[in-house]
Amino acid sequence: MAQDIRKLFKEEPKVSSHKMPKGHEARFLEKLDKEMPIQPGRPLFSFLNIAASVVILIGLSFGAYNYFDKPLENNTTLEKIVEKSPLGDISPQLKKVEDYYLANINLELSEMKVTPDSKEMFDGYLEQLEELNNEYAVLADELSASGPTEQTVNALIDNLKLRLNLLYRLKEKLNELNNEPNELEGTQV
Numbered sequence: 001m002a003q004d005i006r007k008l009f010k011e012e013p014k015v016s017s018h019k020m021p022k023g024h025e026a027r028f029l030e031k032l033d034k035e036m037p038i039q040p041g042r043p044l045f046s047f048l049n050i051a052a053s054v055v056i057l058i059g060l061s062f063g064a065y066n067y068f069d070k071p072l073e074n075n076t077t078l079e080k081i082v083e084k085s086p087l088g089d090i091s092p093q094l095k096k097v098e099d100y101y102l103a104n105i106n107l108e109l110s111e112m113k114v115t116p117d118s119k120e121m122f123d124g125y126l127e128q129l130e131e132l133n134n135e136y137a138v139l140a141d142e143l144s145a146s147g148p149t150e151q152t153v154n155a156l157i158d159n160l161k162l163r164l165n166l167l168y169r170l171k172e173k174l175n176e177l178n179n180e181p182n183e184l185e186g187t188q189v
Contacts, residue, residue: 086140087156090148094157101160108167118177125170132163 088095114122136159143152 086143087153089144090153094153097157098160101157101164104164105160105167108164108171112167112171112174113178114174115178118174121173121177122170125166128166129163132159132166135159136163 087098112122136156139152139156139159143149143156146152
């Protein structure tokens with residue numbers, strides 16, 4: 001049943017060059033509009049879409065702010081350790097030493113796991129650490145007021161060493177406290 005389309009066009013009578021009556025296209029479009037009216041399209045960004053986007057953006061911003069602005073747990077004195085770098089004003093090598101000790105102090109504080117049993121001991125160590133922080137601030141003020149002396153610089157570095165050693169001792173004590181219940185449970189079995 002398939003036929004060659006070229007053959008069909010040859011056999012069909014030729015379309016005359018006769019023109020359509022005037023206004024035919026306008027009448028056709030009128031009828032088309034009656035049958036299929038143009039529906040107004042919804043705007044891509046309606047007021048509700050924009051409002052919902054703004055609410056979501058504000059919510060995400062608030063959540064990110066709270067997430068990234070959270071202070072470290074177990075660390076009330078960490079923010080007060082050093083607001084300025086007194087040793088960094090003297091020389092880059094002393095700044096490296098100070099940064100090394102401060103980074104280790106911060107690391108040790110962040111790794112501490114405090115339980116309700118060890119909270120009292122932890123608070124006692126934090127009080128000692130706070131006293132050392134205050135002493136460090138006094139030494140830093142003395143350094144800036146009277147200028148760098150070997151005694152003041154050594155005292156600042158010794159203060160940092162003492163704070164780090166204090167945290168190492170606290171870490172050991174906390175580990176001992178955390179291991180004691182495990183040893184007691186092992187002997188009762």
